[in-house]
Amino acid sequence: MSLAEASDARKARLLALRKRKAGEGEVESAVDSVITHRTYDPETRTLKKHATDGDVEMDTVEKNVDGLAEQIIKEDEERRIQELDLNNIAPKRPNWDLKRDLEKKISRLERKTQEAIHTLIRQRLAAQKGQSDDLAGALQAQADRREVENASDSDED
Template sequence: MTTLDHEPDDQTEAGLPIQAGLGTLNNSTTTPEIGDLRNEALRRKERLIRLRKQARGETSTQSTDSTESGDLPKPIFRNYRPVSDVLKPGQLPDSSMVNLDVHVSEQLEAAKAQAVVDEVNLFNLAPRKPDWDLKRGVEKKLRKLERRTQRVIAELIRERLKNSESNLDVAVNQQPTPFTRTKN
C-alpha cells in the first residue's frame, strides 16, 4: 500500500494543512495542482487494482466485501462420501461410465488390417563390413574419377589414331585396360 492510504485528509504530502474547499496549501510557493495530483494518484491506484483483478480472472462485480463478510468456499467431495448430513449437499453425483468397447474394437480392426508381414530382407539381417561407411563416403569421388579416367582413355585412343593413321582395330586393341576394382 502507498502512503496515500495512511495520510489524513486535512494535510498534504509536505505535512501542511489544506485550505477547506480549494484543495490548495496555505504556503504561497506551492500551486493548486497538488489536489489534482492527489486525485489523479487515487484514480490511478483504483485503475491498477481493477487491472490486477482482471488479470487474476476476477470480475469487476465481485468486490472485497464478499470476502470480508466471511463467505468461505464450500467443499466439494469427489473422492469420498461425507458422514455428516450438513456436508452431503457438497457431494458430487456419481459419474456414469462410458462404454469404450465400440472404440476399442474399431481400433483393433484397424490394427489387424495394417499388420501385413513384411518380407524379411537378408541384406538387412546380414552384418555389414566394418568399412561400409567409408566406402559410402568415397563413392561419389570414385564416380567422378571414373568419368575422368574414361575421358583420358578416349583422348589417348584419338591421339594414337592421329599418329599412326593405321587400322582402327589395332589402335583399340592397344588401349590400356580400364581401372577395375578387385574384391578382397
C-alpha cells in the first residue's frame, strides 16, 4: 500500500467517525427527554413515592420459617426418646471393639506362629532322618535309633 492510499483510507475513516459522532448527538438529545431513574414511573410520568414500612407487606424468609425451629426440636426430642432404648445402645457382641482393635496384631502373631510351627516340624523331621544341623537334635535322633535297635534286639531274644 502506498502513502497516498493509506492517507485516503485514513481520511475516509475520520470522515465516517465524524458522521457517526454527529448522528449520535441527535440520538442523545432524544434520550435526554425521557427520564430513566429507578424512582420514575413511566405510566404516570411522575416520580414514585416512597412507601412506608407499614404499608408494604413483604414476604421474608423469617416469616416462611416461623415456627419451623420449634417443630424440628420437637421431632428431634421424639426421635431421641425412641432411640434411647437400651437394646439399641448396647452392642450385639460386647467384645467386638476389642476384636477390631487387635485384629492387625493377631494376624502378625498368627503368621509368626505358623512359621515357628513349620520350622519345628522341619527340625523334627530332619532329626529323625539324622540330617539335623542342630547338635541336640542329632544326639536325640541317635539316642532314638539306639532305643529302637535295642528294642528290636530284645524282641528277637
